[in-house]
Amino acid sequence: MRLAYKTDDDGPVSGEAAPVRASARLERLESESVYILRELAGFERPALLFSGGKDSAVLLHLAIKAFSPQKPPFKLLHIDTGHNFPEVLAFRDLRARQTGLQLIVREVEDSIRCGTVRLSPEKSRNAAQAVTLLEAQQEFEFDALIGGARRDEERARAKERVFSHRDAFGAWRPRAQRPELWGLFNRHIGVGEHMRVFPLSNWTEADVWAYIIQERIELPSLYYAHERDVVRRDGFLFPVTSLTPAADEAAVERISVRFRTVGDITGTCPVESEAGNAEQVLAETLTATISERGATRMDDRANSAAMERRKVEGYF
Amino acid sequence: MDGNVFALRADAETRQIRFMTAGSVDDGKSTLIGRLLLDSGVLMRDQADSIGDDEEHLAALTDGLEAERAQGITIDVAYRYFETPRASFIIADAPGHEQYTRNMVTAASASDVAVIVIDASRVVGGVLKRQTRRHAAIAALMGLDVIVAVNKMDLIGWSQERFNDIETAFADLAGALKLSGVVCVPVSARRGDNVVRRGGADWWRGPILVELIEQSQGPASRHEAPLRLPIQAALRDVTSRFYVGRIEAGSVRPGDHVVLGPQAYPATIASVRVGGRPVLRAEAGTSVAIEFDDERDVTRGDVVAAPGVRYARSVVADLCWLDEAPWTKGRRYLLRQGTLETQALIEEIAFVHDVEDFSRREGASSLSLNAIASVRLATRDPILADTFSQSPGTGAFALFDPQTNQTCAAGMIREAIT
Structure with a gap:
């Protein structure tokens, strides 16, 4: 239950573009x-x-x-x-x-x-x-x-x-x-x-996402859903890039993902998502069950x- | 209890409420915070995993820094965040052990409301713990509304009689401290009863803890006070000159007649902007940029105020000493009020407050860490003669040590000497 940003119908924030008021x-x-x-x-x-x-x-x-x-x-x-x-x-x-x-x-x-x-x-x-x-x-x-x-x-x-x-x-x-x-x-x-x-x-x-919506702040496209080659391991989705090639080609999947943080390529993982705009990202954020850094930063999780x-x- | 204090606001906008928690580990404060985070759904899976599934380990969630764990003490105030459908909350979590006055004063300065946690099973014959008295005294000193979470009700079989005894004892304490609007709620943090969801005793018909926090009034009343706008900086473009700052009290509109600085130069507000856009009115808490109808010489530290504002070079204030280094008699400290920094001298310690038995010790000649005293203080430049109770945003000040740059005291003006 994380619904402090309400939609007009008082219901849970849906995947649809929900109007968020300047609260x-x-x-x-x-x-x-x-x-x-x-x-x-x-x-x-x-x-x-x-x-x-x-x-x-x-x-x-x-x-x-x-x-x-x-x-x-x-x-x-x-x-x-x-x-x-x-x-x-x-x-x-x-x-x-x-x-x-x-x-x-x-x-x-x-x-x-x-x-x-x-x-x-x-x-x-x-x-x-x-x-x-x-x-x-x-x-x-x-x-x-x-x-x-x-x-x-x-x-x-x-x-x-x-x-x-x-x-x-x-x-x-x-x-x-x-x-x-x-x-x-x-x-x-x-x-x-x-x-x-x-x-x-x-x-x-x-708050950050609600403000991005309210102020129409532009972001790099990586923050929104896109198709990407990834490998699943230890609960993370590892992006396949020239710096981080897949060890096993057969394990590579192409799925729709977005990044919640965009740090160093070798240490930042995307999450599975269909959220193509900031409103949808906020809706996902409000129902997320894993913290931002926990989901995406390997170096923090270590210790x-x-x-x-x-x-x-x-x-x- | 003042019924208006907890009247629900009708507006649908979500508000942000800042509250602090006080209480010792034994009273279950950490468990209560863990419960608020868990039951409001803000605690995420990876964070929940790291504390284990056991409810008893909820408290571990508020475990602090590695440096603290290594030394077995809690050093500092931690800020935590959760939300409900009606509001979002920032908890300033002040640890209960060592240096607690410093921590509690710091947390209180960032809060509108204090939640004081007490262990119902340990209150015998209506006698409250010394620490509870201390927490209530500091909350009163810092002007906070108080909600008392009477915890561990499950351990005393949800005895309504014992809850009533505690409520009566706290009402007496509140009376002695002139704390108004105090409200008690029976809870079990361990079981989650009456924290975020109702449970435990059917005799309790009042609001549960999270509802009480949601309904607390916060700083809204500052809007009615006379304008105080301390200036942070002057900005300019080709044709205009803007003065920026955050409104600490009152509100401002284009056309308002105001006065500038201790000399009270009259001026008229030509425009008010928020976030670069002109607005018709801005209220306390809002960062604004204003233009005057005329060329003015205003710099950082000056205050744009409603006519009738008073200044003083000498004030009586309550002072909480927060530095490891004790006060040195005759030493000049830097005082910050609003955006003004000026030299200040503590001329006399009238008395030291005992925050446990509320007695006053006169004739004190020193102030060390965690001491709270009433002092007479003189400043080089005139400062606003606002009292803390009338205008918390400008009746408060901080003292810095000019040699070490440490923040060494929190001050609240009680009376101006003119």
Whole structure:
């Protein structure tokens, strides 16, 4: 029973395109996010992490609203694992051009080349992003990095601040977090330190989809149902791509799927779906029985403390 | 009990309600949260698997960070989300053990309502636990409505008599704290009775827990208050200049006459925008961009207010000390009210509140972690003389330590000294 977004007939949300009203909750969430983004006006070198994924697309949309009629005072930063879906990268570049914001891309590949990242079979490129992210933060002396992470995503995120202070090593110290009172954010940082800022902290996956519908926010096509070759294993649907070829050709199926998150190709799995538009995705989201990250992120599933460890190391 | 407080809103729009939970592990707070998440269907299969099928392990759902588990303590407030057909909810889950005042103050500042969980089987002769008294005192201090979940009713055979005793004891406590609109509900978190679905005792005809939370009024009453719009930044395009901020109290319309800053310069609102689009009216909680009919010099920290607003350089406030480092006499702290930051000096500690027996200890000369005190505070720049009870959005402030950058106190203005 997850029906807080109601249709007109009061019944369960159907697969049909259901009209979703601008609800009081979306207005409250939008106002809160806009308020948080405007708190960044005093920072000298803030960057908004923009991957082309749905949360960052919503974040960019909110940033444009927050600073209208000016351009948001942010650069866009993407840490590219080198294993991203081409549709997502094309969307990323398109949005950067449309908004006129400078896009900075830093590659995990460069960190591997200069030796600061050494991959092992256990360490996915997704986790290695933390190193490259901190290198980019230092290179550009970013004093604030704005991300689309939500507290409902994962346990270690449930205690994250909206303004989350990072020391000069970029580390998150869960024990030393500053109390956050009444939205009176503490924006103070010392030399070499930076702030991670999460304007979507209080949004849920369903909120994000309802807002995408309300605001008609464009997303990469991967988020909607499409035919794709996959292999079923351990309850996941593994996409067959040039980076992740099928070991056994006979096991490959072509089915209708969509992605709930679009991270690194080698670590992100689609779910079976016929949802061809945002309304249908929301309807599926409201009846989903597996959490967003649980369904699609292999690296999180490995260990319930995985996210926390990566955050301590500087992961977003 | 004030009947209006829990009147159902007729509008079909779903609302977002933010509430906090207080209570010790023994009282079943974690089990109650697990129950809310499970029975409202928000707990997904993979998350349910990780805690096992056993109802008794519902509590494990709210287990915290690895760093906490390793040290066997709960450090911090966790935020959790669920929804019903009528509303969506954000729970600020404040752990009950160590540093509980700090955690509870933080959680309360993000909430409209407090759900206090008590273990019915452990209340003997109507005497409430010290911790329950503490939780109620902090809820009262922070201006929250209170719902009392009288838990573990199954362990006392759903005794109506014992529930009534607890209700009476809490009414006395609420009276002493001047808490209005307190309501008790008998529940069993373990069995799920009267949490999200009705059950347990047929004598209970009142609303169940989730209904009480749904019906709580929240911050809507702020709309009636005089306008307070702290300015975050100025934006401009070729022809116009916009001032942006979130309305903390009242509402604003084009044509409204307002005053700017402590000097109370009069101005007229020419336009109000929300999300880049002009609107006819915007209310408390809304982030807006406004234009004046005339060139104005307004910067971050200034407040656009209804005429009649008062400012002060000295206030009496309740202060909750939240930093590991104690207050240092004579030290200047940074005070943030709205979007203004200015230096502040605690001139005198009038008394320290004992939040368990509600006594006042005078003559205190120090403030350390978790202390709650009434202080006299002076500021370099004038601040809004709003009291917390009239205008929570601007009657509240935070203190930051200018050397360590830590957030060291939560403050609530009780009285302006003019």
